[in-house]
Amino acid sequence: MRIEKLVLRNYRQLRDVQLALDRQGPNDLHIVIGRNGTGKTNILNAINWCLYGDEPHLSKHSEQLPRLNLGCIEDAGHGGHDLQVAVEVWVKTEDGGTLIFERTETYRIGGDDKEPLRQDTHFEARVTDDKGNTKILVDDEASYCAERFVPQSIREFFFFDGERLDRYFKEATSQHIRHAVFELSQIHVLQSVEANLDTVLKDLRKDAGKANPAIEEVGDALEATEAKLAELDRQIEMCAQQKSLAEDKIAEYQEQLRGAPDAGALEEERRSLDTRNKEKRKRLEESVREKHELLFDHAIRIQVWDAIAESLSTIDEKRQKNEIPPTVDTALLEAVLQDGSCSVCGRALDESSVKHVGAVLDEIRLTSDIAKQLLNMENPLRRHAEKLGRFRGEMTKAAREIGDYEADLAAMERRKREIDAALDGYDVLRIAEWHKERSKFEETRDTNQKQLGALEARRQILTRELGELQNRLDEQLKKEAKVAELRAQISFCARALETIRGTKQAIMRDTREEIESETRRLFFALAWKSATFGDVRIDENFNISLIHSMGYECLGTASAAERELLALSFTLALHRVSGFDSPILIDTPVARVSDSHRVSFGQVLLQVSAEKQTVLLLTPAEHSDDLAQVVDARSSNRLALKLSADEREVRVEVL
């Protein structure tokens, strides 16, 4: 299906506008050029309003204004009559028929109050077949028709603004994409059948239960288990989504952190080094003090060693001569002098004998005192000698210990310098924040992974229980003759349910795989730098990834043009796989695409238009010479929107 014509009457600044979009040539490409404010985006709004009754792309300025054109309000004057806003979308169907969607809104202009009052809104779809027979559909039937043209829930894949295209994969979640696939595959139809059949089955079991309480009991248990299983499936889905979201964020942070140092860890290491540095310095100081103590003590010994050695030598000599300890008892001689007689023979001492004994006594006393002093010195001096013997060993040990500490301190300083160099130029706080965020999401991912495991295990158990209950129910039903017919219906319903569920799963899987394959094919067919990228993937959870040729996820760092290209490829894949052959309308498609990529993007759009009606709403700035050279000559229509001098209405000029 394609749009043949748009007719707008009194719709905002588009007072009386017709846009002919008939195909003329090999490319079904249509270019509408208009400055900001000339109603370009309101063309998109008009189509949405016509088909669905809303205007999702209204600017803040337009929101303040009535839908009814200001010029016609002005011209209406004070008379109390009605004015109408009308938008028609003329569609050509595949079978050669025509579908005209028309929405009108009537406003009453009355009295002095120029504020138009809305009276009513009317929406209809006029279906004309290839034989010229026309049917007019209104209300729900007309809405249904619009749904068949472009389903409202996925209209953003058909009518969108370029900025949205750029932001698409930043904002889109896997849920969003899954929903799109759902809608396009009409899975909701299968879901309705499944839900209703399930209700019928439950009712049949209840009816059977009325005939036999045992059947009712098992039936209730079965229903309860099915409910648990459904809840579990919901939890599993949520968990999988959370995990998937977390993985996306992790990939995003990985990309941001690529090449950046682990600032948090390095800062932590630096702090640890500072703490260890302080401790080590303290120990070094202690070791130096201990070494100084050793030095002091040994210095005294070494410097007086000659004296120590001499004394020890003298002591040894006198010991050998038995002069140490002293052998003569001076008390005996003192007694002799005092008594005046010899204590051995008893003879009295004469004067010379007294002198002689006195001299001997003096001599012995001196020798005895000396000997006592030497004896007092002996052990201390031998201790000094022994300690001195340990001098070398102790000094070497002390020096080694100090050397080790100094080496450790030097190594720590080197490491600190390395850390400083690694962090130089980086916004350490921001990097640390990124690391923190990444860790948070890693935790979320891991938690959800664990939970998924537990939930899957529980699911297995519940599935087994369900099977057992089903068997028990079947047995009970077999036993009860009264419910033979019910049993047959239950069996039939169960089989039908199984079939519909299998169909749903198969379609989702096949659709996803096909969309993935088609997205990949289109992306690489359209991409101007296809060697940069390795793959496009849509996983089971409907997460879309763009894989670099080097193997890592790179959607977050792709350029705006590349993201738009991927979004466009995905959209086209959806169209092809879904079978909805409806046109694409893009407002400001290349506003966020850099000049160098615009030409490439233009060529892409040209390619797309070879198979699908493509309408581009461009600003003059977008419609640069480069782009014009690529697209103008091969477009089917080129139209310009021109604003009147009083800025109240726009007319269309064919270029």
Added chain:
Amino acid sequence: MTDGRINKRILSALKHQSQDDEVIHQFLVDLIYDEVEHPGHWRWKGSYTAKVRDCTAKWGGAHED
């Protein structure tokens, strides 16, 4: 690829899942068309129940356990 109302993909997947059980297949196709023709809320129970009853009779002996 749409069959006017139903995506052909659904119809072919349904055929495959039905595994040559024509009664089940047709039953489900009928239900799907019913749903497509009655978007939103509709009185489905009577239609479903009647179809289940009729189709079970056709499905009959071959599937008795």
Added chain:
Amino acid sequence: MTVAIDRLFVDENDRELYDRLETTDMFAGKTRKEQFLFSLAVGFSRGIKRPIQKREGFFLAKDMTLDDEALFSAVAASDADSVEVLPDRAKVFRIAEEYAHAGIRILVDEIDSTQYGTFEKNLEKQLHDMYDRIGVATKREQSGSTPN
């Protein structure tokens, strides 16, 4: 004959020099007795002693250990070249005081002439050299005692 001595003396001008020892890491926290012993050792190893001009009490004799007294005695015996000096404790201490009086001046001069932190390094080197010289003698003297 021994005479009871209750304290050791330094020259009154030496007190200021002993105070300056505190500026060197190795002497930080050392007692007067320890400072005196070190000065004595320095004076003895240089073979220089000087009579004290004006005596001033420095530390109490009771603070000395047997090991300390043994060193004093050995130095006195070596100086007198005779052990007969040993009973005269007054003389023994006097000899020690004179060596210490010469030693403290030499010590302070050495400290002042080196950069901060290098005195200990230089001392260590000197000691190793002296130790090498007395090494054989040390082993001989240690015969019978437990060597390290």
